[in-house]
Amino acid sequence: MHGRGVIGAEVESTQDLIELEKKYFLPVGKRLPVTLVRGDGVSVWDLEGRRYIDFVAGIAAVSLGHCHPAVVEAITRQAAELMHTSNYYYTVPQVKLAELLCQSAKMDKVFFCNSGAEAVEGLIKTARKWGKEKREGAYEIIVAENAFHGRTMATVSAAGTEKYRAPFAPLVEGFVRVPFNDIEAIKKATTAKTAAVLLEPVQGEGGVNIPDDAYLPAVRAWCNEAGILLMLDEVQSGVGRTGKLFAYQHYGIVPDVMAVAKALGGGFPIGAFLTLDHCAVMGQGEHGTTFGGNALACEVGYTVLKYMLDHDIPGEAAKRGQYVERRLHSLADRHPLITEVRGMGLIWAIELGGPLAEQAMNMCLEEGLLINNVKPTALRMIPPLTVTEGEIDGAIEIIDRVLGRLEAQPAK
Numbered sequence: 001m002h003g004r005g006v007i008g009a010e011v012e013s014t015q016d017l018i019e020l021e022k023k024y025f026l027p028v029g030k031r032l033p034v035t036l037v038r039g040d041g042v043s044v045w046d047l048e049g050r051r052y053i054d055f056v057a058g059i060a061a062v063s064l065g066h067c068h069p070a071v072v073e074a075i076t077r078q079a080a081e082l083m084h085t086s087n088y089y090y091t092v093p094q095v096k097l098a099e100l101l102c103q104s105a106k107m108d109k110v111f112f113c114n115s116g117a118e119a120v121e122g123l124i125k126t127a128r129k130w131g132k133e134k135r136e137g138a139y140e141i142i143v144a145e146n147a148f149h150g151r152t153m154a155t156v157s158a159a160g161t162e163k164y165r166a167p168f169a170p171l172v173e174g175f176v177r178v179p180f181n182d183i184e185a186i187k188k189a190t191t192a193k194t195a196a197v198l199l200e201p202v203q204g205e206g207g208v209n210i211p212d213d214a215y216l217p218a219v220r221a222w223c224n225e226a227g228i229l230l231m232l233d234e235v236q237s238g239v240g241r242t243g244k245l246f247a248y249q250h251y252g253i254v255p256d257v258m259a260v261a262k263a264l265g266g267g268f269p270i271g272a273f274l275t276l277d278h279c280a281v282m283g284q285g286e287h288g289t290t291f292g293g294n295a296l297a298c299e300v301g302y303t304v305l306k307y308m309l310d311h312d313i314p315g316e317a318a319k320r321g322q323y324v325e326r327r328l329h330s331l332a333d334r335h336p337l338i339t340e341v342r343g344m345g346l347i348w349a350i351e352l353g354g355p356l357a358e359q360a361m362n363m364c365l366e367e368g369l370l371i372n373n374v375k376p377t378a379l380r381m382i383p384p385l386t387v388t389e390g391e392i393d394g395a396i397e398i399i400d401r402v403l404g405r406l407e408a409q410p411a412k
Ligand SMILES: Cc1ncc(COP(=O)(O)O)c(C=O)c1O
Pocket: 059, 115, 116, 117, 118, 120, 148, 149, 150, 151, 200, 204, 205, 233, 234, 235, 236, 237, 261, 262
């Protein structure tokens, strides 16, 4: 470790950074012992010069691959022109992105923010205000077990996992939890106090849980019948990930309100929530942000979305997804450790017959693959949407070797 304690040219190894990080960071995240310094497409390189295939993609954010030329061009051009003005003024990129996003999502109004959690906060505030104005003060929101909506107080309160909620009680009130993929449970939980149902179309952090085809159409029909809002959190599933631009498009429905973030920025921070006119209830002064929707973020978001639409990236992701599915099922045929393969588009998980996902993730890292242990028993794959069959083959070969080694080790 070098003496001056200031990050600069003297940081030569990951070990240097690990020590400095330990000294200065709140230890809220569990990091892997690798320092990434460069990315290109589906590859990243570490400080020591090793290349990795990236099947994490910044948690489904680096949608067009690392340092995509169109994204780099948009950032450098817009950064040299105008980055941030506050929302007191109009900017061209913001209005351009608003039009393209609303039209492609078939929604009426948008609010831009910086992250997924902020976008979901927008949904929660919309439900509260709408319930007050249009449903006699109804304020409860039905949410799903195993759901993940972010780390702010309201989104943590909406979480479907006890460990995210428990340390922060008392929580924001008004969330009613039901099992995911169970329409009868939603019907039973609906009362005069219910304002909305909030769901991820595909649960990402919960372990890549795909509902039955009939679930979301049935939830949509129930929300119509009960006169409550359907709010979808498309922060992870949206903007191409599932093989359509938005996951709800697989099911022939449209939500009343939705949240997006992650893939929209291609690696640059941006979030948004969108609503239909009938529930666009927030008025002047009732919501706001300093940085959200600034000219730089919106120019990047516009560039990413336009590129996706012009090059049918969701369609490409669907095709590559079918290839991933075939390769994972053939892995499962050969590896008794795999008990389930689940996913759609380019979000996949393999369920292992025991809590081996962390060990498997570490072994994949050593072999040159970034992959994530989304649950103690499951590995998740969320590569850039531009991944090629050759890159998928490279990742599968590594997983194949790692599972073989795990299967060969004596049972504990
Ligand atoms: C479905 C979903 N909603 C919300 C979030 C929170 O997004 P952010 O981390 O950008 O706040 C995430 C993050 O993983 C997510 O997967």
